[in-house]
Amino acid sequence: MVDLTETIIRLNQVSFAYEGAEEKAVKGVSCEVRKGEFLSIIGHNGSGKSTLAKLLNGLLLPTEGSVEVAGVVTSDEEQIWQVRQTVGMVFQNPDNQFVAPTVEDDIAFGMENIGIPPSEMEARIIDALQKVNMSEFRTAEPNRLSGGQKQRVAIAGALAVRPAVLVLDEATAMLDPRGRKEVLEVVRRMNLEQGMTVIQITHYLEETLESDRILVMDGGALVGEGTPETIYQKVDWLRKLGLDVPFACDLQYRLRKKGFRFPVLNITGEGVLDSLWISD
């Protein structure tokens, strides 16, 4: 069990406005990401989630406030590569993330960027592909892979840099259910076995159930924070924000209205069945 007390990313009153935009995309967000945690960020379209993600590794720099990654401020130009090395990113569209003709060249590209000596690359490529279960595709052309395979290669590319934090910005949005499962299993395993910090932004609420914490964004601001069990209690509030709750939470919400009592919120269907039977 990792104890989630060490802070790896700290946001201090972070705001961000895109050039020419009247309104800020991110407004006064303060929060800490703890080392080794699995953190989910939810919010409706346009709530500022993706902008927040890009602020985490210096792809965007705050217009107000500051972001600290492992003690380094992202606006420190001299150390930006250190920030990028600490925080890896995987984006939504698997087709926009490839630059090289083969899987291994693509993974090497990210390492070249941060100056990993060629002698070390080989071992890192093998290791990264193994972690995402894609070893046999090392010399494959990225455009011949399925969506889930592409995203796993994109993750391998991020992993080869050995980041302490992996940010997934709706990385499963364009995948089918099978592809989503493949990607999530990989990052979940990296989190549990290697203690890698994972921050995922997603619209699929079911994918947040195993998170240590969930952050809720609305109108660029951070409006909620807690475990899945506490966040998904607030059904009416979430719906007002354009969000929803996972199936099991919705079912209990409806059952409670019909007079059922659940001492704690069960976030899975199994849990609901257990409570129905225990009290029976």
Next chain:
Amino acid sequence: MDIRLENVSYTYSPGTPFAYQALRDVSLYIPHGRYVAIIGHTGSGKSTFIQLLNGLLQPTEGTMQIGEFTLPAKKKKGLEKLRQQVGLAFQYPEYQLFEETVRKDVAFGLVNMGVPPEMIVARVDAALRLVGLDPEKYGEKSPFALSGGQMRRAALAGVLVMNPKVLILDEPTAGLDPAGHRAILEMIARVHREEKRTTILVTHSMEDAALYADYLYVMNQGRVWMEGTPQQVFQEPEKIQQAGLDLPEITRFIVQFNERVRTAGSSVPPLPLDIFDSEQLADELARRFSRRGGKRR
């Protein structure tokens, strides 16, 4: 407009080393007015299937009858007419918005077809209303000033304005947040009820298929793997898993519930598998547990 496919196959690049049979020997019949969902993982043949339906592709084997159109067709002219009657909204249709105003964008197809200008405005505004965008409020705005969900609606209005007899929607909710997702599907269900056309929804979501469609086709490896009403299809969880798909969550819950009833030798009656609405499930559970005291207050 009834749709009938008889032993239809489609092969990309036939007769070359890259030949790939994406659709294999598909026979099916969709009567007019049905709301059909096509489910299947990536590469199962869904996209090829919908492109055949609106004449973007023509069968390499077999024949199809779509209303008065028979395919493969000898003349290109017929295909244009077919495309007017079978509206296809691609994934992320808002990427194809390009005009200065929402009205101009929605009107694009009509202008191309040579519909007289005085008729266009009324049809455009009606289509905008149909998708839930007030033409007075949004008509003269740039489509790019709209939110993601509104852009999606505007793009769908551009398909609906052609008044197609068959509406095909390829993952119309991809990338939308939960509220936008529900709103778009409710809108499509309402349009289906009001306009009485055939609606074909391509989706990865078993939940959405179960909740909205009358009839499902599960595609796998280029074939129709399963078909039937949602309750018929979801009776066979193993077969669904073989197609790389999962049961809807609500169905999985019911299956587990019934499993517990069976193993515990409980007197609680099992739940029917044709419940796809959470409120209905909650009612059924309330009925089962109130009689026994259970945990109700």
